[in-house]
Amino acid sequence: MFWQVALGIAAAQLTHRRRQTIVSTMGVALGVGFFIATSSVMSGSEKDLTRRLVDNAPHITIKDEFRTAAKQPVYLAYPDATVKLTNTKPREYLRGIKNYGAIVEELSQQPGVIAEAALTGQAIVRYASKDVGASIAGIDPEKERHLTTVERDMREGSLMRLKTASQGIVIGRGMSVRLGLGMEDLATVVSPTGLVRRMKVVGIFSTGNLLLDEGQVYMLVKDAQVLLDKPFIANRIRIKIADPDDAEVFASRIESRWGYRSESWQEVNRDFLGLFAIRNTITYSIVGAIMIVASFGIFNIISTTVMEKRRDIAILMSMGFRAFDIQTIFLVQGVFIGLIGMLLGWGIGLVLLQMLASVEFTIPGMSEKQGIVLDRGFFQFALGGFFSVVSAVGAAWYPARKAAQVRPVDIIRGAT
Amino acid sequence: MSDPAPLLEARGVTRILQEAVPVTLVRDIDLTIGQGEFVSVTGPSGSGKSSLLYLLGLLDLPTAGQIFIDGIETTGLSANELAAIRLSRIGFVFQFHFLLPEFSVLHNVLLPMQRLGVLSDAEMMERGHALLEELDIADQAKKRPDQLSGGQRQRVAVARALANDPALILADEPTGNLDSKNSEIVQEIFAKLVRDEGRTVIAVTHEVGFAAATARNVHLIDGRIDSDTRR
Incomplete structure (x- = not known):
């Protein structure tokens, strides 16, 4: 009322x-x-x-480096002592992730996790007397499909052809245009150590990102190992997990487990x-x-x-x-x-x-x-x-x- | 003798406005008014007539003293309890009609009933029409207040005051804004309410004719009762 x-x-x-x-x-x-x-x-x-x-990048990347330089053994032996050392350098490690196969194996057993060992490095792609500097990524095409969107961005050929072709590479549209390098052409790839290999273009991608399109080259990890003269070495483990929001926690778990620097996508894109x-x-x-x-x-x-x-x-x-x-x-x-x-x-x-x-x-x-x-x-x-x-x-x-x-x-x- | 409690009783009612210089509106008012009385309150302007009426109608609170309505002591009641007493037991008529301009005449009369919420909608409508009929303005029911003459509006205000069938009607210069013809009509209405329906009407007025027509006259001077005469 x-x-x-x-x-x-x-x-x-x-x-x-x-x-x-x-x-x-x-x-x-x-x-x-x-x-x-x-x-x-x-x-x-x-x-x-x-x-x-x-989607475009792995959720977590394990790198073959450590967050802090290695301590001198004397500091580890006497943590509470006052010690001063001069003219010493941190211990030098052989670059590369030790025993990466086991790490990939262990990570892959967790549900929803895809882990891929990769070897990255620098090289020069030469074709018809023109040179372009390139970032080499030695990958596993089967897993790369799930880790990044490169498969979706393929314009010619495919990532999977890396597995069937011998000495195949996949390049970006930008590089293809700059060098006049087309499908099935044989390019010369020169490593920093001077190794020269002839490799065949089996795929061309276009992401819209200039840096990738002009400078990224994909090949099989074993080809990269040969080219860069690092047999049985991987320097990246790239991981995709079920829920991207868990990446930070997952990365820190990995880091405390194996010690290698593990970057989540949030850390990389903090800005x-x-x-x-x-x-x-x-x-x-x-x-x-x-x-x-x-x-x-x-x-x-x-x-x-x-x-x-x-x-x-x-x-x-x-x-x-x-x-x-x-x-x-x-x-x-x-x-x-x-x-x-x-x-x-x-x-x-x-x-x-x-x-x-x-x-x-x-x-x-x-x-x-x-x-x-x-x-x-x-x-x-x-x-x-x-x-x-x-x-x-x-x-x-x-x-x-x-x-x-x-x-x-x-x-x-x-x-x- | 065991008289029933009088309808309205004031004991030692004093109202002082707490201003920079305290102003005494009324002082030491003792007044008993029974069922069915027609009382006029007169006095020169500033003598506290209206102030007394507001106090008796629980619109204002006394600084000292007590007011009983139907034997209920109102001192110390909460604002909501006072509002509830006003709603069901007291009807006000002021010099200005104070009708709500957005509502029809009938709706204005229905407002107090709707607030009380005792009657059904149909009963309210019936009672509203009956009241307008009683005051001879039934044909104006659907109009808005601003389409009515001054005398008609004041009759609507009386109908509204009667809505919840209160025993006590308090009127503050009810004819102050009316011409002599309408003034007479309103006076006659009040007289009828007392005579035929046994209600109690207390009316503040400065009109000698009005005061002379009432059975009892309370005259105030400077906030005190100067004379209380019955005819």
């Missing part, structure tokens, strides 16, 4: 000043709409970038992830500011109503309405504006997303047209709606309290 009265009075007052109500509701609706659009773009591009970071945090802060500050401005609109309309309706408040109180009833009447108006604003805002958000989704543009250096990646999550809508209702209630709270504090005697006496 009470709600019937409170809602009735609130609705009557809102519809009585229709224009002001519409303006402040539109303020909330635009706030919600732009919140949804902005956070969809931001969250969408973040997810897209993260996905690329996660990127930090950038996301800053970007999100900026986004939500700006969108939050929009919502605050919108809530000022609500505050304004409710305050004005309370000022204008002091007589009505006084008579309602003299009739026997409680202070709480009066407060509710005005709070309900704020909630109503917030809810309607939320619904309209969802509509505006949907329209904005539709418009953004149809936008296409070309990034210089990329041949394909790019669309804006949107995150059309339920979450954006829920969050936008939540903010609108919270800000509406927050904005209505103070004027509603003021209304409840009206002393009817002051008003009635003043009116006579």
Whole structure:
């Protein structure tokens, strides 16, 4: 019964000043709409970038190095002693991961884990008297398919042909164009130690990344071992795990188990992830500011109503309405504006997303047209709606309290 | 003798406004008003007539003294308890009609009933129409207050005061804004409420004619009762 009265009075007052109500509701609706659009773009591009970071590269890379230089034995023998050594160098290790086969074997036994031993190094690819410096990656094509997206980026030939061709290489589109080196051509590959081998192009990929397209060469790990003169040596173990978010923990476990430096994708891309945090802060500050401005609109309309309706408040109180009833009447108006604003805002958000989704543009250096990646999550809508209702209630709270504090005697006496 | 508790009783009621210089509105008011009395409160302006009415109607709280309504002591009751008493037992009519402009005449009369929430919707409508009928404004039920004349609005305000069937009607200069014809109509309405329905009406007025028509007159001077005469 009470709600019937409170809602009735609130609705009557809102519809009585229709224009002001519409303006402040539109303020909330635009706030919600732009919140949804902005956070969809931001969250969408973040997810897209993260996905690329996660998919394009192994989740964890074990390298043939250590995080800290080896300590002199005397420090290990007397950890508490005060020792000073001069003119010593850390012990030199033979580069390469010792016993990599066993490590790969052990890692592969864990569910969802793909581990691949690889040998990387530098070489020069020569063809028709032109030279290009290249990063060599000796890999296992079977596993590489799952570790990176190179298989997807193949434009001619395939990664798997490395297994069947003898002395095959897979190069990038950029290198192919620069050297005029096409499929089935025989290139000369020269190692830093001077070894020269003739290798056949069995695949060409294009990732859109200039560095990779012009400088990366894939070959079988045993070919790389021969070329780089490192027989039975691998200097990278590349790992993909079931849940990329576990990579940091997994990497530190590996590092404490075998000692080799293990880099998770988060560690490698820390700057990127930090950038996301800053970007999100900026986004939500700006969108939050929009919502605050919108809530000022609500505050304004409710305050004005309370000022204008002091007589009505006084008579309602003299009739026997409680202070709480009066407060509710005005709070309900704020909630109503917030809810309607939320619904309209969802509509505006949907329209904005539709418009953004149809936008296409070309990034210089990329041949394909790019669309804006949107995150059309339920979450954006829920969050936008939540903010609108919270800000509406927050904005209505103070004027509603003021209304409840009206002393009817002051008003009635003043009116006579 | 065991008289039933009087409808309204004030004992030593004093109201002092705590300003920079304290202002005494009413002082040491002792007043007993029974069922079915028609009381006018008169006095020069600033004598505390309206202040006394607000105190008796529980709109304002006395600085000292007690007010009993139907034998219930109201001192120390919470604001919500006072509101509940106002809602069911007291009806106010002010100099200005104070009708809610967004609502129809009928809806204005329904508001106190809806807040009380005792009657069903159909019963409320029936009672609302009956009240408007009683006050001879049933044909205006669907109009908005600003489409009515001053006298009609004041009658709607009386109908609203009667909505929850209170025993006590408090009127503050109810004819102050009306021409003499409408003034007479409203006076007659109050007289009828007392005579035919046994309600108690306390009306503050500065009109000699109005005061003369009531059975009892309380005259205030400087916040004290100067005379309390029955005819």
